[in-house]
Every structure is written in C-alpha cells, then in structure tokens.
Amino acid sequence: MKTSIVEFARHYSCLMGNCPQHCCHGWTIPVDEDTWSVIKKEPGKSGERVRSHIKGTNDDNRQIRKNFGSCPFLAKDKLCGLQKQGREDLMPLVCRQFPHQVLDLGDRREVTLLLSCYVAAKAFCEHPDEIRLIPGGDDLESYYIIENRDEPFLDFLLAERKKLLDAIADTSHELPLVFGAVYAYAAATNARYLSNATRDSVTEITLSFDKNDWGSCAALDGSGYEFFPISLMDRCIVNFIDYGFLFSRNNLLWNLIRKYKKLFGPLYESEADKWLEEELLKLYAEEPSFALRHRSYFYYTMLELYPLAYESYFWQRQTLLSIFYTELLMIFDVTEYATGKKVPDKEKQIEILCSFERGTRHNPSMTENIYNTIRSDFI
Incomplete structure (x- = not known):
C-alpha cells in the first residue's frame, strides 16, 4: 500500500503530562x-x-x-x-x-495530523509551508477505511484535489477570490459528474479566477472579503458551536466566543461584514504571516476533507466545509486581534487553532447541522 504523511508531522512529539491542552x-x-x-x-x-x-x-x-x-x-x-x-x-x-488520522483509500493510505492536538497545531503554526503529503507513515494502523471500490472515481477525485490545491497555493490571487473560484469549479464539476450522461465531459470545465466564468455556480458578488456572510457564521457559532457546558469542555474556545459576542453583538448585520473585512485587512497589513496562515489552513482542510467524497461522491460539500472552517479561523483571529489591540503572538495563534479545531471538527452532528445551515441559507 502506498502511504503518505503530511510533511510537518516530522515536527510532532507528544508532550505527555506537560501538554497544556490534554487530549x-x-x-x-x-x-x-x-x-x-x-x-x-x-x-x-x-x-x-x-x-x-x-x-x-x-x-x-x-x-x-x-x-x-x-x-x-x-x-x-x-x-x-x-x-x-x-x-x-x-x-x-x-x-x-492520536493525533494521527489514518485514512485508507483503495490502495492508498494518507496520514494527516489533527490540529485539535496542541503539538500538531504548534507544528502547523510554525511550519505553514510544510503541509504537503510526502512518503511515510507506514508504521501506523488504519483507522478510517472507505470501503468504496470505484478506483476510476478515486483517481479522478485525487486528480481534482491536486488541481484545487495547486490553485490555493497560487499566491497571485487573494484568498477570497480563491474561495470563489475553487467553489465554483467544485460545484460545476460535481453536478456534471453526477449526471451520468455527461460524466466524461467534466474535463471541459475550467478552473477560472474570472468571476464572469463562474455562471450559476458563482457564490460571491465581489462586494466583500468574506465568502459566507457573517449572519450565517454567527448563526452557526451561537447555535451549534457554543453549546452545553463549553466552558468546562473547552474553556479557551468558550472565552474566545465570549470575546466574539462582545465585539459583534452591538453591530448591525450590514456593519458586521464590513467591520470584519476592515479588521482582517488591518491584521494582514500589520502581520502579513496571517495571510499565509489562513491560506495554508484552507489548503490543509481541503487536503484532509476532499478525499472523504470518495464515500459520498459529493465533493461540493467538502469544499463548502473547508471554506467555512477557514473563515471561522479568520473570524477568531480577528476577534483576538481586535480585543487584545495587538497581533496575537505565536502561542495565542496555537491556542486559537487548537481550541477551535477541538470544538468544531470532531463532532459529526455539529458538522451536519453546519452543512444543513449552509445548504438552506446559502446555496
């Protein structure tokens, strides 16, 4: 079996009893x-x-x-x-x-690190340019096995992922435009592929950064920096993420959401989107590494989530969730920046990433609720 592992895993070493966010x-x-x-x-x-x-x-x-x-x-x-x-x-x-996530796809095995682990989040934050898969990870056991045997589809899916990851890594386009282009392409190819009569014509669809080429799959009007409106993000934060004794389960995330509510609560919906964009651009201007952080995180979530469509044949869903999680990280980074009146240092960046991943990415029912909200209120 061909096994690959994410490159920054070489920096992982468990802190055991000294871990500040014990698993x-x-x-x-x-x-x-x-x-x-x-x-x-x-x-x-x-x-x-x-x-x-x-x-x-x-x-x-x-x-x-x-x-x-x-x-x-x-x-x-x-x-x-x-x-x-x-x-x-x-x-x-x-x-x-833990935190190795081992995914079996036919004769391929992919090993990534779950960023809900403090050390994994630290390795990601300190090495955001080491997020590609490289040979390795042969000593780990299978944990997540997708039993599909549609090998032609798997080859297609992984080729599509590579195309999208290359587009995300292209820094000549700002991240909001990348969100729109990647989503438009994923939505169009998914619809075409699921139509059996035209399955072979998927290759006719071009990944374009020109909004005029997106047609009915366009999700942006070009007026703002974000992909999802803050009203949708807020609904998911308040209704799904901030639930049931979060203060005891994940105190860091609970405090971060309290800061978020204090900042965004007094704003009207129309003001909130604009304020978020202004603060995000200020953060990027003061510390450009945050632009790389958010782009790398989008790349990494697509790397992890896209192959799961091998089970469902629905990669549009995986793309939307990847964008959602990336925008959520952007919101929480801005929240810490605006609240603290300074750029979050590396330790704070690790805490934000680790606690937010821990409180969102590992709850299947929460994921389903978030996606259903996206589907009903956005698509």
Missing part, C-alpha cells in the same frame, strides 16, 4: 471493535475494571465513560494509566494513534 479531558473516546474484542477477554479484576468504564452496546456507540470530564484511566501525573502498565492493547486505537 484525555473533554473528549468522547470511541472504543473500536478490535480493542473491544481484547477487553472482553481480559480476565480477573483488571478486565472487570476496564469494562466498568465502557458504555454503549455496539461498535457505533461504544465509548469510554468519562469521570468528571476526563478519561477514568488518566493518572495523577496526566499520563495514561493503561500505557504506564504496559497495556496499550487495552487502549482504543484512537488513543494509541
């Missing part, structure tokens, strides 16, 4: 089928203790039962008690491999 707290930890088969057979009090901390009746909902928001196997030194005992075979696969 054993605030998470839902699924127990995979293979690990459960080992746990079921574990004899004596050791087996009884492990099984007592697992809830759920099938492989779809089986998970670790948390104790005051933390994994019950977390020791006082903030290390995994099972790992300290040399019993990694009793640890769920996600725990053994």
Whole structure:
C-alpha cells in the first residue's frame, strides 16, 4: 500500500503530562471493535475494571465513560494509566494513534495530523509551508477505511484535489477570490459528474479566477472579503458551536466566543461584514504571516476533507466545509486581534487553532447541522 504523511508531522512529539491542552479531558473516546474484542477477554479484576468504564452496546456507540470530564484511566501525573502498565492493547486505537488520522483509500493510505492536538497545531503554526503529503507513515494502523471500490472515481477525485490545491497555493490571487473560484469549479464539476450522461465531459470545465466564468455556480458578488456572510457564521457559532457546558469542555474556545459576542453583538448585520473585512485587512497589513496562515489552513482542510467524497461522491460539500472552517479561523483571529489591540503572538495563534479545531471538527452532528445551515441559507 502506498502511504503518505503530511510533511510537518516530522515536527510532532507528544508532550505527555506537560501538554497544556490534554487530549484525555473533554473528549468522547470511541472504543473500536478490535480493542473491544481484547477487553472482553481480559480476565480477573483488571478486565472487570476496564469494562466498568465502557458504555454503549455496539461498535457505533461504544465509548469510554468519562469521570468528571476526563478519561477514568488518566493518572495523577496526566499520563495514561493503561500505557504506564504496559497495556496499550487495552487502549482504543484512537488513543494509541492520536493525533494521527489514518485514512485508507483503495490502495492508498494518507496520514494527516489533527490540529485539535496542541503539538500538531504548534507544528502547523510554525511550519505553514510544510503541509504537503510526502512518503511515510507506514508504521501506523488504519483507522478510517472507505470501503468504496470505484478506483476510476478515486483517481479522478485525487486528480481534482491536486488541481484545487495547486490553485490555493497560487499566491497571485487573494484568498477570497480563491474561495470563489475553487467553489465554483467544485460545484460545476460535481453536478456534471453526477449526471451520468455527461460524466466524461467534466474535463471541459475550467478552473477560472474570472468571476464572469463562474455562471450559476458563482457564490460571491465581489462586494466583500468574506465568502459566507457573517449572519450565517454567527448563526452557526451561537447555535451549534457554543453549546452545553463549553466552558468546562473547552474553556479557551468558550472565552474566545465570549470575546466574539462582545465585539459583534452591538453591530448591525450590514456593519458586521464590513467591520470584519476592515479588521482582517488591518491584521494582514500589520502581520502579513496571517495571510499565509489562513491560506495554508484552507489548503490543509481541503487536503484532509476532499478525499472523504470518495464515500459520498459529493465533493461540493467538502469544499463548502473547508471554506467555512477557514473563515471561522479568520473570524477568531480577528476577534483576538481586535480585543487584545495587538497581533496575537505565536502561542495565542496555537491556542486559537487548537481550541477551535477541538470544538468544531470532531463532532459529526455539529458538522451536519453546519452543512444543513449552509445548504438552506446559502446555496
């Protein structure tokens, strides 16, 4: 199997008990089928203790039962008690491999790092130019296997991803124009591909940065910097992201959203879009590296999310979510910049990225709610 890993993974090294945003707290930890088969057979009090901390009746909902928001196997030194005992075979696969996300696509395997991990977010923030896939990652186990066997479609999908990633990396166009061009192309090719009678004619569609070429797939009118209106972003932040004891699950994100509400709450909708654009451009002017940060993040989310269309055949959805997450990062960066009256330093940038990824990207029902809002209010 051909295996590739994201380049900045070479800078990853777990901080273990010294991690400022520990992965054993605030998470839902699924127990995979293979690990459960080992746990079921574990004899004596050791087996009884492990099984007592697992809830759920099938492989779809089986998970670790948390104790005051933390994994019950977390020791006082903030290390995994099972790992300290040399019993990694009793640890769920996600725990053994986090933050590595291992995706199997036919005879290909892609390994990326989840930026909800503090060290992964740090590696990304410090090396935003190392986001491409390179050979490596052969020692990791499969976690996410897409069972599709449509190899011609997979070849097509990955070729399309490369075309879009090359367009995103082209810094001769500003990011808002890239959003519009990438979305228009993805929407047009997706519609054409799903029409069986014209599937072979997908190659006739051109990725263009000229808004006049986007036709019915145009999502921008050219009047603002953002892709989604702030009203849609606000609805998703308030209704879906800021929910249920967020202050205890993800205190950094909870505080960031409080700052966001204080800034944007007094503004009228028409003022908010303009204010966001003005502050974002001020941030870029004062610290140009933020333009690279946001472009690199869009590139990386497309790299991670686009192949998931191998399961659904709907890459328009993945493109919209990638743009949404990128714009959300832009909003939170501006929030910290405007609130603190200074450019966020590298540590703050890492905190923002890590906490926002942790609070949004790993909740399937939240993702579905966000996409349904986009579909009903925007498309």
